[in-house]
Amino acid sequence: MSVPAGYYLILAAALFSIGAVGVLIRRSVIVMFMCVELMLNSVNLTLVTFARINASLDGQVLAFFVIVVAAAEVTVGLALIVNLFRLRASTDADQVGALRA
Amino acid sequence: MTPVLAQATEGGAAELWTFIIVGAVALGSAFGLILMRNAVHAALMLVLNFLAIAVLYAVLQAQFLAVIQLIVYAGAIVVLFLFVLMLLGVSREDSLTARVPGQKTMASVLGVLLFVSLAAATAGPFLGDASVCGSEEALTGTGDGVPCLGLAAVNAAEGNLRGLGFLLFTDYVWAFEVTAVLLVIAAIGAIVLGRRQEDPSELVEPGSTVLPARRGSGSAATEPGAGPTDADEGAATETSEATPSEGEERT
Known part of the structure; x- marks a missing residue:
């Protein structure tokens, strides 16, 4: 009655797939961004699980860097979304067909 | 470490129930998302x-990352998301109807395929008895599956936080410094992107010459025969009324 490490990896794979499906089916840019965060978290879960499997803290250090980079990414991404909303008055991804302003 | 957590990290039944309950919460909230x-x-x-x-x-013996996850993700990042949501207006409901026909079906099929391939690729070798971290089979190397060594020894030696800090400032110090630069660049980029670029002619500052000119014309039109004290009072009330209307014009 215990948990093999693979169960955590299966859970992380499921969360990653759900996040990917969310990016594909949602139309609001903000919710798509949230789904990207979900995918980053699932990858972090995989890293931490492998760190436990290998009895080494390197995976946790890498997960730490992923968290830092995700924080920076959220800052810039949300600023871009706010700018996009000012330009188009909408956060619908379908409204942004072209990159021209 | 509290006894409950210690029990959970040593491969007992507590870990199984923690995994089942918390994993169900994680999956359900992901679907809700x-x-x-x-x-x-x-x-x-x-x-x-x-x-x-x-x-x-x-549970996975990453205590420092658990706290960081709470502070950075659940604290800072989600608050940032909610800030932007409130800023852009929350009343609009996101229509879930797909523009491409069959988009949701195709996305679901792709998601299931992705899950199966990812799970098979990553979790395949780690499902046997030996992959239970800290178990007898894992420590002796018997049983099927790649053995999970577990972090109990590493964390007991010098602690999770101390070990992470040691790695960060020795092996990964270059990446650490680059991360600092990245954070500064991200902060500057967010400030530059978030700055509102307005037409300078539309900017009305509170102490500029626009307000006295309006005040003088308004008081002259409404109270032509009033004395100087009355005119001043009218002007005062008019400026207090004019300020919010100008605020509306600016927004």
Whole structure:
């Protein structure tokens, strides 16, 4: 009655797939961004699980860097979304067909 | 470490139940995230998911990352998301109807395929008895599956936080410094992007010459025969009324 490490990896794979499906089916840019965060978290879960499997803290250090980079990414991404909303008055991804302003 | 957590990290039945409950919460909140129509509800589902993952970190012997997950993700990042949601207006409901016909079906099929391939690729060798971290089979190397060594020895030697800090400032110090530069660049980029670029002619400052000119013309039109004290009072009330209307014009 215990948990093999693979169960955590299966859970992380499921969360990653759900996040990917969310990016594909949602139309609001903000919710798509949230789904990207979900995918980053699932990858972090995989890293931490492998760190436990290998009895080494390197995976946790890498997960730490992923968290830092995700924080920076959220800052810039949300600023871009706010700018996009000012330009188009909408956060619908379908409204942004072209990159021209 | 509390006794409950210690029991959970040593491969007992507590870990199984923690995994089942918290994993169900994580999966359910992830589905809620992609199915909620309202973006604020989706953000709250995201918080729930982050909390569940933080609990899983604690079970996986990554205590420092569990706390960081709570502070950075559930604290800072989700608050940032909610800020932007409130800023852009929350009343609009996101329509879930797909523009491409069959988009949701195709996305679901692709998601299932992705899950199967990912699970087979990553979790395949780690499902046997030996992959139970800290178990007899893992320590002796018997049983099927790749043995999970577990972090109990590493964390007991010098502690999770101390070990992480040692690695960060020795092996990964270059990446650490680059990360600092990245954070500064991101902060500057967010400030530059978030700055509102307005037409300088439309800018009305509170102490500029626009307000006295309007005040003089308004008081002259409404109170032509009043004395100087009355005119001053009218002007005062008019400026207090004019300021919010100008605020509306600016926004």
